[in-house]
Amino acid sequence: MTEPPTGPRWLDDTEMRAWAGLLETYDLIHRQVELQLREEAGLTMVQYEILTRLDESPAGSCGMTELAERMVASRSGLTYQVGQLAKAGLLVREPDPADERAVRAVLTEAGRRLLEATAPGHVRVVREGLLDLFTPAQVTQLATLMDTARTHLRQVVPVIPPRPRRKRE
Numbered sequence: 001m002t003e004p005p006t007g008p009r010w011l012d013d014t015e016m017r018a019w020a021g022l023l024e025t026y027d028l029i030h031r032q033v034e035l036q037l038r039e040e041a042g043l044t045m046v047q048y049e050i051l052t053r054l055d056e057s058p059a060g061s062c063g064m065t066e067l068a069e070r071m072v073a074s075r076s077g078l079t080y081q082v083g084q085l086a087k088a089g090l091l092v093r094e095p096d097p098a099d100e101r102a103v104r105a106v107l108t109e110a111g112r113r114l115l116e117a118t119a120p121g122h123v124r125v126v127r128e129g130l131l132d133l134f135t136p137a138q139v140t141q142l143a144t145l146m147d148t149a150r151t152h153l154r155q156v157v158p159v160i161p162p163r164p165r166r167k168r169e
Contacts, residue, residue: 029129036125041118046081051111060107063096069159090114
């Protein structure tokens, strides 16, 4: 009986092409979307995603920890971005009625209007830059592949690292 080889299981040419293609495609579509959002709305892609997640949430609001988890973002990075959006009047921060220590981000009417004005351009860029390159069957296949990867990674990757414990003296 032969023992399994030790050491890394290197990527073959096709696997490397798939991995490198995923990374480059993400970088390019991200840049294209980012340019459109900055030009049309003065937003970054992260800020647009925050507003979109709030718009999709019940009552247009979401707790900061839940929002960070859904976006796979650090608490500090999200807090900064939410602060920028609050300064622009696109959302407000309110105490969470269910937890006095927590804060909720709430989409304002100005934020909702900006989303409505920006969404058509955003969808156009996503379609032209990615989705319209494929047949409907390929888009379905891509969605299925991404669902599989996302489900697996959500189970094994710590989305929000635990806060360091403070030493008691």
